[in-house]
Amino acid sequence: MLEINTLRTAPEIVKEKLGRKYFKDVQLVDEVLALDEKRKSTQRELDDLLAQQNQIAKAIGELMKGGKKEEAEKEKARVAELKERSKILEGEFAEIEKNQQALLVLMPNLPHDSVPAGKTPEDNEVVRMGGTEPNLHAEALPHWEIAKKLDLFDLELGVKITGAGFPVYKGKGAKLQRSLISYFLDKAIDAGYMEVIPPHMVNEASAFGTGQLPDKEGQMYHATVDGFYLIPTAEVPVTNIVRDEILETLPVKFCAYSPCFRREAGSYGKDVRGLNRVHQFDKVEIVQVVHPDKSYEVLEEMVSHVEGILNELGLHYRILRLCGGDMSFGSALTYDFEVWSAAQKRWLEVSSVSNFETFQSNRMKTRFRDEKKMRLTHTLNGSALALPRIVAALLENNQTLSGIEIPTALQRYTGFALLA
RNA sequence: GGUGAGGUGGGUGAGAGGCCGAAACCAACAGUUUGCUAAACUGUCGUACGGGUCAAACUGUACCGAGGGUUCGAAUCCCUCCCUCACCGCCA
Known part of the structure; x- marks a missing residue:
């Protein structure tokens, strides 16, 4: 499997080399990179939501300890909202990652520079x-x-x-x-x-x-x-x-x-x-x-x-x-x-x-x-x-x-x- | 195949809802001391994906066999699966 970083840094070279192996679906490179961007932005959003939830969970712990039950309940409601969204994002993220992986796996290795041109x-x-x-x-x-x-x-x-x-x-x-x-x-x-x-x-x-x-x-x-x-x-x-x-x-x-x-x-x-x-x-x-x-x-x-x-x-x-x-x-x-x-x-x-x-x-x-x-x-x-x-x-x-x-x-x- | 006990960092092993990415010890690495080695002492010591940076520092998230679930919060509770060990059965 090719390293995603190789595609990121030199997509055109990757395409050219895939061509030398007579790999047809060269556009996969762009598809993978598009998914990669999507993956990153989704992760950013998701991580942020999860971070908020973690923070609130800690705060609830403190409130409970202090006996402030009502405030704790309020916070719980907030978490429920965040959680709903993060659940969706989690699913999306997993899906994107899976798709990206599935495409990456279809690509053959790149030939070394000394590999002769030719098909048969x-x-x-x-x-x-x-x-x-x-x-x-x-x-x-x-x-x-x-x-x-x-x-x-x-x-x-x-x-x-x-x-x-x-x-x-x-x-x-x-x-x-x-x-x-x-x-x-x-x-x-x-x-x-x-x-x-x-x-x-x-x-x-x-x-x-x-x-x-x-x-x-x-x-x-x-x-x-x-x-x-x-x-x-x-x-x-x-x-x-x-x-x-x-x-x-x-x-x-x-x-x-x-x-x-x-x-x-x-x-x-x-x-x-x-x-x-x-x-x-x-x-x-x-x-x-x-x-x-x-x-x-x-x-x-x-x-x-x-x-x-x-x-x-x-x-x-x-x-x-x-x-x-x-x-x-x-x-x-x-x-x-x-x-x-x-x-x-x-x-x-x-x-x-x-x-x-x-x-x-x-x-x-x-x-x-x-x-x-x-x-x-x-x-x-x-x-x-x-x-x-x-x-x-x-x-x-x-x-x-x-x-x-x-x-x-x-x-x-x-x-x-x-x-x- | 049956029954029972377990799976936690490189290893041993503690933790039994929030103070836990996780004690302690060993190994490893760096340093101090030493004529050398050893010992002793000090420090470092997970991975992945993000953010950040020239690069770092730093920082977010996830991961305690795997996958689900309960909960505001799970290594810890529940379910399913996988694996390991012990004993029994079968067998080269």
Whole structure:
């Protein structure tokens, strides 16, 4: 959620930046500001009435003590009048505040100045590439066929148990999964993140805090009886650790493994073959809550962290700086990581690292004391990393005639060097 | 799920219609003392939204789990809900 103060001080800049994110309802800025004025004037009037009432109430106390009953009764009548008006104003004030909040919540975060112009993924800027494109032998297979041959995971079995998009990992496929999780977590812990195991369902307040509600309601599975949402990413429960907190020390660094649940309504075709897009997947997430002056430095640090892992895994990857139109609702700057899927001959997104600046903090009321002044923190998060497409790329890129070669860094976790 | 007890500032915890934004203690912070550390002493020590100001000072309102209600006046009384703890039941 944008800070009202930003709109107040620079409404035209806000509008211009909202435009860069292809946000249509730019006039909301003026509507919010109009409500803001109305809110303030209403509060002034209301506070004044309440102050009078408080004063009279005190006076009545004194009169009663002095035994002056009649005068007290007179004062009571005065209060009754004031109260009638203040009740009305109170209602108005609450209504205005609610409306203002409702509009503010509709506005996406403003893009950072370095965000490239553009609307579609084609406009994303390739920051750099790494690794080398593998040369596959003639009989190279896409990962879903490799998986079938080696019995690593089974999507049809998942259909029986749950439905499409819920893979069942088996044998060495399961072991590989667990190994990647441990490996990613250990990398994060080495980088100073504290591991947490969060709840895999969150309440409405948490889903709102990180920006999933109300914007992405349809993306999440909803356990309606209890009002909980299955987490689409560990970002949600983990970032909400600092909701409603005034932090004494910054930065706060958390990492977490969790399964992620996404409804992915409307996806189809080659996008959803194999592990390309599933409803439940595993991911290790890194989250930082930092001083506002440090957040872009930290963003680069997080990008390097992810990049380091991809290098160790020997994957061919590229880093994209997302354009205004392709960025998520709450992000000010996002880097996406894509790995080359050699058999499918396409790039697969495996990580997204974003700086939300105060967008989430403002919703969560996460603050710290900067020279005695309260300030909102900046929050960042990134996948480090999401498993399914990493697995897809590893299987495809590392296939040889004798089997799938496991990257050296992973072997101490898997206990095997070749999947065959 | 049942019964009982509770939810008060960073923590412990008092307050039981007006003197309460709330005692006291601890923690934290600043200072004094000290060769250093410790101790002792002094002071500061909630948040939000307004007003005010260059900025402060200062000032209004609200907030004692959440939402309603009673009352001139509610942390305090009443109702509903949520949560925590204890015991019982069920159970990995």
